[in-house]
Amino acid sequence: MSRKFITHARSAAGAGLLLIAALGLPVGAQTRPASGPAAPTLQPTAPKQAPVQAPTPAPMPAPRPGPPAVLPGLAPGLPVPGAAASQALATAPVSASARRLYDRSRAQLLQVRTLSNGSQASVGSGFVVSAEGHVITNYHVVSQFALEPDRYRLQYATPDGEGGDLELLDFDARRDLALLRIAGGGKAAAPQGGVSAPAANAAASDTTRRMTAAPLVFRKLDQPLAKGERIYSMGNPHDVAFAVVEGTYNGLVERSFDPLIYYSGAINPGMSGGPVLDEDGEIVGINVSTMIFAQQMSFLVPAAHAAALLARSRDAAPLKGAAWPKLRGQLMAYQEELSRNFLAQPWRTLPHPRYRFPIPQEQYMRCWGSGTPADAQGLQMQRTQCRMEHALFISESLQTGYFGVTEEVYDGSKLGAVRFANIYSGSFRNERLGGPDRDRTAPYCREDFVQQKDGPPLRAVACLRAYRKLEGLFDLTVLVTNVDSSTEGALGRFDARGVSFANATRLTRHYLQGFAWTTPR
Template identity: 65%
Template sequence: MTTPGCSAPACGYKPASIAASLNLGRFHLFRFLLQPSARLLRPLVGLMGSLMFGGLLGVASAAPSPAVTPPPAAAAASAPAAVSATARRVYEGTRAQLLQIRTLLKTQDSQASVGSGFLVSEDGHVLTNYHVISQFALEPERYRLRYATTEGQEGQLELLDFDVRRDLALLRAPAGALKGRGALSFRPADRPLAKGDRIYSMGNPHDVAFAVVEGNFNGLVERSFDPLIYYSGSINSGMSGGPVVDEDGRVVGVNVSAMFFAQQMSFLVPGEFARQLFERSRTAKPLSAPAWPRLREQLLRYQDELVTRFVAQPWASAGHSRYQLPVPQEQFMRCWGRGTPADTKGLEFQRSQCRMEHAVFVSDAMQTGYLDMSHEAYDGAKLGAIRFAKQYSGSFRNERLGRDDKDRTAPFCKEEFVDRAGLPLRAVVCLRAYRKLSGLHDLSVLVTTVDASTEGALGRFDARGVSFDNALKLSAHYLEGFAWTAKKNNDKNSSSNSPSASR
């Protein structure tokens, strides 16, 4: 989610605004990445003057967050489908272990959020989604947790642990409060489901009543950094954290109540991650303080794995005739492209947008832990140099980099000229520090080619929730994706070796 805020020119030089949060002394390392090339400046004075006239700091379009509905705001309710005799049998066999999970204000019974959960031990251990209990986890002084059974029995809950990366949380009811209700077991890992197998999602949609939704297992989602199960049933708000079981009532996944692209498409956290959290933390002491330190620890581990895997991938080809532009491998990112619309009045361009489909939910106002990138390649031969420079720099100037808010600092930016194997670039690198997650930052890298008067490419790369060192790695990796194409290099070499060039 791009926060409305200052444009790149207005954000460029504000060291005092985040001096307390960023170790600014380390920014000299960025200069190592962005070494200026003085010899590039002389032949580009005319072009750069035109670019600066329009303001050269910001890119083709604001970088959006992944097209993902944040877990608490799930898809609209669908009409309930008729359930089979098997679904009725499965529900009757598991209803005693189903719970509604409610987050209430501490001093009154006003409901702040509602979700579902399920018992996994006779000792009152309950699994649900992290996002269902995130308000309590972050502000335990303001909120409390309660459960309700399918018969209406209610009681309090305590938080033992969570896995923010997989959107899971482990709770516990008071000793003996849920005794005798049984516990759901997990389907053995050595008995994987086959595509098409019927599975059954349960929970309390829209705080109306407990329900069972029948659907199919369709394997794991492609191009996902973490494993997610693609489920054909409809998961509605309020079912988050509920179990998804096989025909024998064994847990195969946990509802995350998020639907993408079309209706009747839902995704589940694999049950193995829920089982691991339960086994790891079943004897943990309850968490009573705000969970920011634990969140920070988990997010630092996650971003390190994400960055390591991403920079190990070579860049794919964008297919442009003049420039090599960074396009990621589609292992855990999805890319779209489009060409020139009819109303561009002579400016032709090709656009590519690539992003991770899933973010890590921290709170209603903060999703992090994802990568997003785009580029636009322009041909303004029909416009002429002056008109092209105005539109080209205007696209860069319109970029938004965020602003100072309660979760993150204002951006601190550095810009330099960069020589990438003879291709002159202008690069802007910006960081925003997280206020309550020390050591994590949002990174934005903006790049524009400055080699021609009527042709160019703009690029933007965003990484949410990365360490300073990993921001350096990602910046260097992104810049390495820009170069001349082999054809352009051959044309330059042919020109320099021609008889006319030697006279």
């Protein structure tokens, strides 16, 4: 059988070169193996459910009429920036320590507002960290302004209802942090309520002096917290009022590529970017996300990353224009480090009498297994799913920077070859790759039959989706099925979001080389 190409709208040359390079194949026709079920066809369409669903945007949207919005497209247990779908605002009594810390830091707390045409588009929280009026918040709180500065503007509001404009100096999308500065020394955004401009500006200057007189400070790196210590999260949940939430430090999240603090406390929408303080009032973390379908499971960015951002960019000029080039540079550096670390790890494998399947190490991925009972009639199936549980937030419609692997092993010996071939083909055909959207192109795919030296004959499909505004970044999907048996088979899927073409090639090769015989033949 000659090579088959699956394209959408135009040539899939990029995906084809990727698969050829990954496999080291000559360009030309390749013969399909004589044995095995008929090759199923692949039909890329809009996804039913992606391996890792994109988290919802962290800033709380402006209130709208009608019932509360349901968080869309979320995989169970995926941490979501600043959102807690089933977690009500904490109502436990506030301790004396919490009251003391809130009273002491109240003047440094801010609500960070993103406005569009004078109306509130989203809100988060932030806090003052310098006498010059520098403010720390989450990148996702200000992402709309960062990517569309001509459409949005940034303002702050204090617990006393005063406010002004903010400037964006820098951001760290990888750690979900942004560095802002109060604009013009706290000059009032606009006179309101008949107040004259000079009077409004004088009031704003007084507000700025109060905020910057005693900025919050970061806890020293040589003073690590102990598991079980009480810490205090602050912010403005649901745009209701500034609040303090007392919780527990539980160390760092296991199997996370970048460090995240596990905080037993309620972080609600609108608190993203707020500070988390220790008993001495020093910053230990920044509110960033919470686990949906869970209680009191939240996550913080370690304060050291915010301190580093302040140190390197405190004298920076405000960013001008859309931040896509800066964002691209950060994502390129991140995917290079992530890919290099992933490629350095050897594959684990599932126990099977015939095949070895590539299962990733659980260093920064989490794996689950499922399958049919051993005494089940008909098709026997075992599934292993592994994925990174934290993605990088880019915009309300785009998250990236994560890998996932799924392996399904089928035994159709109780069905016979014809019935097994129908089911096996259907499983392959049901894989979804997504369609074109505002952020990415349609998937361009290349399909080949491959015979590796020490492994079973495979059918491999490699697909790429290019990022429209982040040149040189792609989403990679590799689908693999073996075609050497009429009643047994395996279906594998590898996903890498936001990688360069060079790393997509390396990752494809690495994944395919994980398929082998259990016993050399």
